[in-house]
Amino acid sequence: MARQSGSSVQESKKTTASVAESSLTREQLVEFYRLMYLSRRTDDREIVLKRQQKIFFQISCAGHEALLVAAGMALKPGYDWFFPYYRDRAICLTLGNTVEEQLLQAVGAADDIASGGRQMPSHWSSRKLNIVSPSSSTATQCLHAVGCAEAGRFFTKHPEAAKEHDGDYREFKDVKFHGDEVVYVSIGEGSTSQGEFWESLNSASNGKLPVLYVVEDNGYAISTPVEVNTPGGNISKLVANFPNFHFAEIDGTDPIASYQAMVEAVAYCRSGKGPALVHGHVIRPYSHSLSDDERLYRSVEELDADAARDPISRMQMWLLREGILDADGINKLERQVDEEVQRAADRAVMATLPTVASITKHVYSEHLSSQDARFATEPMPTADATERTMADLINCCLKDEMRRDERVVVFGEDVADATRDGALRAGKIKGKGGVFKLTAGLQTEFGSDRCWNSPLAEANITGRAIGMAVRGMKPVVEIQFFDYIWPAMHQMRNELSLMRWRSNGDFSCPLVMRVPIGGYLTGGSIYHSQSGESIFTHTPGVRVVMPSNALDAIGLLRTAIRCDDPVLFLEHKRLYRETFGRAAYPGPEYCIPFGKAKIVRPGKDLTVLTYGAVVPRALQAAQKLHRDKGVDVELIDLRSLTPYDWEAIAESVKKTNRVIVAHEDMLSWGYGAELAARIGDELFHDLDAPVRRVAAMDTFVAYQPLLEDAILPQPEDLYRAMAELAAF
Known part of the structure; x- marks a missing residue:
């Protein structure tokens, strides 16, 4: 198990590595700083736009830039895969996201490549760059990263599976795999409390999967400090015994240390040895989001200590000290970035907004409907x-x-x-x-x-x-x-x-x-x-x-x-x-489209809508009712609950003018309530009786069979409801 000492978290008190030690060229180091500064100034511009009420939410990457630019420079956009979280502006810029693309999301523009105006800002997504759409939920993406890594390994072992098949039903045909890609996933230190994080570590460790975890530890989950979320206040100590992992704990405000740690971690993953976890201690110079005021729970002394470790200032001073850029060069670079961000903001605030007609697009596949x-x-x-x-x-x-x-x-x-x-x-x-x-x-x-x-x-x-x-x-x-x-x-x-x-x-x-x-x-x-x-x-x-x-x-x-x-x-x-x-057995091509109900028993006096195990019980009751009283029940098995076959329901109700909705789940707030409401709303004039529901009692299912039989709807319950409604 490879491991890097955690002592480098004190790097803010030391001298950053020299150019010779960094393994980065002078040009790369300048670009490193440009990307860090670009990220910070994009955050700052969003804050201005929020205060001008031109955008509606803001959450920053400030203080995380060195760690994230380092990760981006160690990985390959469009080759490796990325499951980021909302602090990851800097890595996305490093991978190829533009400032304008990021600000279009803040505006909620139609041309927002990440979501078309559907997600809050900082929910990065790019099909071209393999940045997979995240949610606001914390730690869920860790399991997605594991599954993505498993898929990459599967296609490497079974390359024929990635080829387009004749008569392929699926939309996703451009399967990408290289055999050595790394899957990046990031998470805040507070989110390491979530179960999905630990479940993902189990699977990544067991499978020796090429997943690079980056824990961006800024010490706070909104207002909750790390020692409350994490026993001992240090996630590296808790995960240290997972086998097959490479671990590194570093000062994430140090650009050079961050880059060296990321290069080592990526190489470990890419070699097939297993996953890696880089725990970077960073700062949060701005509040959790613009909706938060950290001065309510953090002292001035603590904020000042963070400011002394600001990665932007540290990188700038290092460039000057190493003679890579002089003051004029720094000023010129920063002025160019400021102008780039301003131009992007000007274009973004003028962008076309999504139309109301776009709301329902992409809820389901538009390539292949299950009702096809x-x-x-x-x-x-x-x-x-x-x-x-x-x-x-x-x-x-x-x-x-x-x-x-x-x-x-x-x-x-x-x-x-x-x-x-x-x-x-x-x-x-x-x-x-x-x-x-x-x-x-x-x-x-x-x-x-x-x-x-x-x-x-x-x-x-x-x-x-x-x-x-x-x-x-x-x-x-x-x-x-x-x-x-x-x-x-x-x-x-x-x-x-x-x-x-x-x-x-x-x-x-x-x-x-x-x-x-x-x-x-x-x-x-x-x-x-x-x-x-x-x-x-x-x-x-x-x-x-x-x-x-x-x-x-x-x-x-x-x-x-x-x-x-x-x-x-x-x-x-x-x-x-x-x-x-x-x-x-109906053969290997037999399919049934969704949303098509089945008439189990045709009838003219009463409609019963049901599904699952209630179908045979309703059929038994309908057959008995016909024998006993001559009532002819039309029994419809919905089969598909969403989508459901409204046309078949409406046609039957218009014919019989009476309807029962029956299901095994409890009566209140059940599936039948929606059908009953819609029937009452759209077919009221076709009804000769109230819509009736038959379902389980509003309780749980008991062990003793006598109680279970009373709780769940039985054929006699259905028989009684059918007879009563037919006589209404």
């Missing part, structure tokens, strides 16, 4: 007409798609046949292949590069998959139980759903999350019976589907894998091996 007609195919007859379960056909689909497209990988908790696969290869063990056996045989057939077990960490699974999908892979990940999806919620809501929209279409992460869901298990209890699909259908940017039978499961899953949007694929556990809904 190419996904409407018919089952093909095969030699084997054996009816199979939903579990069987999901497994068939995964194998089909992994054979078709080498970019498809499957990972999650326990999805592999056996991580220690020697006994598996020797035929001594059968292998696991998931707690429900839906991924059985994938690792055996496709190898551990394409099917593997993840750590027991749902955010890790989702965040890494996002990074892989950004690079052009197609991860199909499994969250073992819906009940444990919540650690991944942050990644799903703030990252997965937003990547395309917030980058104005420059980046996307079309992955599939397979999730077993639901109750009716007899003993599933609180933590193996949850529903909650409405929380995710409330999130734009993600498609949500939930099949009720084997044929729909294989058709919808194939569409999920081939379409260009992220998909939450909900699989009801009770239906995996039910007799209801079994089907013959």
